[in-house]
Amino acid sequence: MKMKKKAFLILRNNSLFIKMFLIMVISIVAVSLLITFSSIRMSSNLFMDTFSISNTKALEQIETQFEDYSYAIVGATHEVQNNGTVKRVLTQTNASTLETYRSYHDISQQIERIYRTVESYDANMIVLGNNERLYNVNYSNWPVSWEVLRNHPITEYTVNRPNTLLYQYLPSTSFTDEPMIVATKALMERSTGEIYGVLYFPIREAQLKQFYEGYTSAENEVLLVDATGKIVSSNKQELIGEEATDILAMAKEVDEEQLEFKDAHVFDTDYLLMSQYLPTYNMYLVNLVDKDAVLDNLINTKEILLISLGIVLLAVIVVFIISRRMTNSISRLVKQISTMAKHDFNMPVAETGGYEAKKIANAFNSMLSELQEYVDLVVLAQQKQRSAELMALQHQINPHFIYNTLASIKFMIQQGKKEKATDMIHALISLLQNALSNVEQTITVEQEITDLKNYVLINQSRYGDGIKVNFFISPDCLDCQLPKLILQPFIENAFFHAFNEKKEGFVQILVSQKGDNLLCEIVDTGDGMEMKGDHTKEDIKEKRHLFSGIGIRNVHERIQLLYGEQYGVEITSEIGKGTKVKVELPFQKTDIPANSNKITSI
Template identity: 45%
Template sequence: MKALFERLKFHGLFIKMFAVMFVSIIAIAASVAWTNLRMTEKLFLDTFSITNSKVMNQVKNNFESFHYSNVLAAITAQQSGTLKTFLTDKGSDESIKEMNAYYGMTQQMRKIQSTVDAYSAGIAIVGKNGRNYSGNSYLTKPNARELYASPLTKEAEASPGKLMYHLYKVKGEDGQKPVIVATKVLQETTTDQEYGMLYITIDENDFKPFYSSFTSEGNDVVIIDGSGTVISSNHSSLIGSQNAQLLSYAQDIQDQGLHVKKVKMMGKDELMLAQYLPSYNFYLVNMIDQQQVLGQMVNTKSIVLLVLVIVLVALVVVFLISRKMTRSLTLLSRQMSKVTSRNFHNYVNVGGGYEIRQLGEAYNYMLDEVNDYVSRLVHTQQEQRKAELAALQQQINPHFLYNTLASVKFLVQQDSKDKAVDTIHALISLLQNTISNVSETITVELELVNLKHYVFINHVRYGERIRVSYFVAPGCSTYQVPKLMIQPFIENAFFHAFNERAEGFIHVLISCDARKLVCEVVDNGDGMDMKQLERAKDKKKQKKSRQLFSGIGVANVHDRIRLLYGEEYGVSITSQKGEGTKVRITLPLIEAQGSDTEHGIKP
């Protein structure tokens, strides 16, 4: 889990980039597709409704011209004296007179018929005297007597001046057949006395062509009369049914002068256009099933499919490209993250795109520079420390000199000439080795000589209650040690280890094994408990203790050794209250060589 997280961490950029791209592509595709569909839909519906309203006007014209023919027929019938005579006369007994009357009437009717022939309409008349005629009807249209007996006649007589249109259902062999009947009451022009009825009948099937060429699947036309009855429709099943809802919509459209109205009919979203046909008192209603019509025009499925394919391809491309782009970056960042682990030596592999290569090269160049600076800094610091040490080494405490010289004065005054000479000799030798000898390291042997001189001087000054003995393993005396390395510990033992006890001894042990030179300064003085030991160590760091002989103190020996030879070497102090202190110094085995500057800086 953690490993996975670690891995993901380096892919963070890729994941973010890809996620952003993914979301944007999907969002863009979806919004473009949606907007596109919406716009197409809107545009299409707008155009469709405009076209349809033009079409509706044309349909209206068709209806008007049919109405005009009917009006012409009605006027001709109204004005015809022959018809009036035929419909008002009482029958004659003479066949020839009858024949003439019928013949004249049929001639007249044929003329009238010809005005509506183009519409396959039939004309029938009935007179108050019972005479009637049904032209061009044969068996396919309701005849005059049937129509006269129907409720249509009553309706027509209610408003005698008007050419009215009705739906009439003919009972035929195979169910009912809808017929549209125009009625006109024939009246005396002067007295308004009714003498007959004129019926113009047209099959609903012949009525349909007025609009049917404009209809299509989902684009329906319904004609309803003023009471909401469906008169004609390209859906035959609707004919004759009541549809008050449709009527109210149509009236709304007409009253409010709407161009188009969106309605919901039978669970479908429909666009509805309506025209009032005043001469018929019909409403011409055009219903457009939005879904179906759009479905034919806009193939939503294929658009969506296409968009999906495009999105998929785009995503694949984006995935590949962003992966390729971030991959080198990821590698780079992974390599860079290890910058701390190897002292600025983790150089990166330069690869990938131009920018990444530049970055990598710059980084590597920077690492080079850093390393360069660091090494130079270390070198400088070592040089500085060395210079400091050299300075310290050469600082012989003047008090030491006064005191020693004062001691020698006393020796001379006491006439201990030999001892005075010896003391002077020791001091001279000591000074010679510390100040005159410029080399940093000296042999163990020489160091021991120095120690012995120093101890001798101290004995002269403070008496010989603290004895010092030296144990040098054979073969060790030729190895090199830093100058005045052991002296500070001897000094420390002399002046601090024997405050409670009056006398004791100090052992200096020098041995060597295969790899190390070990020098031990062991005393049997007061010793230190843990607190004192800690304080002693602190004191070392604070560098407050004033050294009696030279500038070099116990405190910086450890640092000095480590600086010169590395971490594995140094000083360790163990002590126990009342049992003394043991100081152990470990050094590498360094053979004395010609040059003094041999032991330089370890790289």
């Protein structure tokens, strides 16, 4: 669960990076894939085009070879047909041994001479006569007897087409002989139309192959397909003798429509098929180029893919680093900004990372400091306002107090207590003097005590001396500074609220130095009250202010406004025992009033 949450957190924190990185990676991969494949395609198409052109040229050359051979055969055929000796020997019947002997010699001489035209092609030459005569120039090439050859299908085929030079395929019949292509021509007596013999030019497929073998390779095959669709010769041994009518059909198409080449799928491979018709042979010369194999040689697909893979990897790494840097600074910014509230908006964000992030952080920081300035201004203004308010309150002497006091003095004078009335007027005068006329904020402890004593005197005169007030002032605190009328509200409180049940008691006022602080305590032995909360101002019920506008609630506020939060008022109370108020102030000597004097005197 925690893991999951953590993972989610990481994911959320890095979402910008992940998004950016993914998009970049996908684009890089897509672009490089597209470029790779399109360049492979383009170059292979281009290569195939040029390849087909050069192969067409090669085919033409091969065709020339075939034509040369054909021409040699045609020449030899003509010679044999027009040779009287050959005709005589082949038509001779009932000859004596000596005549036969001579005939064999003569025909041998003639044929050997004619044979030289085709000898260079390693072709054999056989002359067959109907009179059981057979002359085989190269017996080992085709060891055939007269009976076999006379009844051979190719002889029959030839005899049925006496005017044509035919090229026929003779498959291998045993493991000792090889497939052959036999050019055959019937020997016909022109005047009578009688066929007296057959002429054969067998050439082994292996020899015929040499016409084109130089142009072939593993991926570049040449086939010779006869009119029935049989492959009669090929550089691929296993194809010889196969039926390939589909190739024949395509070869015809290429030849008839004058195509450069045609894409063909034969033998389970994709080929480029080029074709050339050999009219004298009535065969098609077919060139098959294995696309894949050729391209494998030309374009090292693996290499190209590896290169692009390498580039992609590199790009991804670089993108990773760069985007990581960019998003990292932004993420950090976001994180800092989101926790800004915890730091009261006054902690500037770190200006690190990329240019953009720095700018943003910078702008944010200046905005923040500006804001801070305004906030400070507002706070200051509010403090000033509050302080002015308090000041105003301080200067507000409750008029009832003055009426009541003056009324008490009037009674004293009526009763003839002249001295007492004079004291009271003195006390009132000095009290009012201090409260109203003295504009200084702070006064010495001595003055404050004097004011308090006057206040106590006035109150005791009015309400009797049931409540006794004692002052215990540490002498070194006398010239200490403290805000005006800061203790008066507590004494007033003690007088008017602490002694509702008990009618008599004491109020002790203690001023002493405690560490760096000035500690003033107002302890009464009155009724006490129920305490709740934090022993501060909230617990003291604000009643009407009998002397000035400042209530005890305001005292605490005022102290804090003036000196800071570590100072203030603390009240402890116990029902039946009394209340104890502690006022803590900084221990300040006269120099501050001097300053205040200066300001006020200006």
